[in-house]
Amino acid sequence: MRLQNKVIVVTGSASGIGQAAAISSAQDGAKVAVVDLNQEGIDNTVEAIQNAGGQAQGFCVDIQEEDQVRALFDKIEDAFDHIDGLIHAAGILEGALTPVDNFDELTWDRVIDINLKGSFLVSKYAVPLIEKTEHGVIVLISSVAGVKGGSSSVAYGSSKGGVHGLSLVLASQLAPRNIRVHAVCPGGIETPLKMRVVEKQANATNRSVDQLASGLGNPEGMGKVLSFLVSDDADYMRGTIFTR
Numbered sequence: 738m739r740l741q742n743k744v745i746v747v748t749g750s751a752s753g754i755g756q757a758a759a760i761s762s763a764q765d766g767a768k769v770a771v772v773d774l775n776q777e778g779i780d781n782t783v784e785a786i787q788n789a790g791g792q793a794q795g796f797c798v799d800i801q802e803e804d805q806v807r808a809l810f811d812k813i814e815d816a817f818d819h820i821d822g823l824i825h826a827a828g829i830l831e832g833a834l835t836p837v838d839n840f841d842e843l844t845w846d847r848v849i850d851i852n853l854k855g856s857f858l859v860s861k862y863a864v865p866l867i868e869k870t871e872h873g874v875i876v877l878i879s880s881v882a883g884v885k886g887g888s889s890s891v892a893y894g895s896s897k898g899g900v901h902g903l904s905l906v907l908a909s910q911l912a913p914r915n916i917r918v919h920a921v922c923p924g925g926i927e928t929p930l931k932m933r934v935v936e937k938q939a940n941a942t943n944r945s946v947d948q949l950a951s952g953l954g955n956p957e958g959m960g961k962v963l964s965f966l967v968s969d970d971a972d973y974m975r976g977t978i979f980t981r
Contacts, residue, residue, distance in 0.1 A: 739968040741766035744817040748800060748859055749827030751778020753928030754878060757960030758824045763791030765964050770813050770820075771795045773827065800827050800855035810862040819869035822967030825859050826878045828852045828896075833889040833934045834941060845892045852896035856903055864916065872915040874967045877904045879920040881979065889934050897922075901977065908976070919966055920977045927953040954981045 745762045749755030751773035763769045763786040771782045771793050779795040786793040794816055798809045813820065829851050832844045856877050867873035880888070880897035888894030904920035911918055925931065927950060939946045962980060965971055 738766035739970055740821075740964065742768075743821035743967075744768045744770065744813075744819060745822045745824065745964075745967055746770040746772060746813060746820055746859075746863065747824045747826065748772040748855075749825070749878075750782050751775040753826070753930060754923065754926060754956050754959045754963070755824070755826030756782050757956035758826060758963040759793065759960075760786060760789075760791075761957070761960035761964040762822075762824070762967065763793055764789070765968065767792075767821075767964075767967075768817060769793040770817065772798060772800075772809065774799050800859055801850040803858055806855075806858040806862050810866060814866055820863055820866040820873065821870055822874040822876070823859065823863045823867070824876045824878075824963050824967060825856055826963075827855060827859075828878065828930070830890055830893045830930050830934060832892050833937050835890070837891050840891050848890070848892035849896050849899070852893070853899040853903070856900045860903070860907060864911065864914075867916055868914060872917070872972075874971075875904075875907065875911070875916060875918045876963060876966050877901075877907075877918070877920050879904065879922045879977075881922050881924050884920075884922050884977075885979070889938070904977070917972070917974070919974065921959075921963065921966070922977060922979045923954070923959060924979070924981050925953045926956055926959055926981075928956055 745767040747759040750759040750771045783793045783795045879901040882888035883894035883898030901920045908918040935949045
């Protein structure tokens with residue numbers, strides 16, 4: 738129960754890596770703020786946590802809208818008073834397999850707004866609540882895309898490279914305020930977001946989904962990594978973490 742009495746906010750927790758992180762954090766004893774735009778998914782995650790004896794409360798928000806993010810953290814403060822850790826897993830992947838010279842500007846803007854601006858906004862409003870504790874943690878989900886290699890989507894790879902850069906800036910800026918910051922860069926994880934791309938790739942190459950999905954990791958494994966990172970046991974960890 739390494740997160741006993743800690744409050745952990747998990748965005749993107751209606752499904753995939755975020756949902757796994759929320760459930761794992763609750764299993765480790767945390768009170769979890771389940772944040773997403775998908776109300777049905779929020780309810781499912783909260784129900785799964787509560788049915789297992791954990792504590793969770795759901796919050797529906799569009800993280801690309803500053804007014805909504807500000808209001809979100811006001812509600813979280815009312816509910817929990819402070820935050821010990823933020824796991825920011827919310828994100829989208831659009832424009833897969835589209836060449837740059839055919840890439841739509843609206844798709845570019847939407848992906849950058851949600852993935853990169855959203856990371857900035859949740860970090861901005863989480864920091865004052867994290868500072869209420871002696872020390873805290875911000876974990877931003879980046880990707881190997883845009884950091885170590887390419888991506889199926891011009892916008893996605895660019896946004897995740899930006900999230901990684903944001904984490905480096907925040908790490909140095911927030912260290913004197915006793916807030917540890919990490920970017921986590923997953924490789925291939927079998928999430929709904931990833932599987933939509935796999936299905937598109939399968940249709941384009943006449944290969945099977947099973948072939949292309951072979952070797953993908955499971956979200957539950959990522960959830961355990963993330964709940965560890967926001968615990969005191971990870972206090973000696975620094976910088977970017979790459980996973981399978």
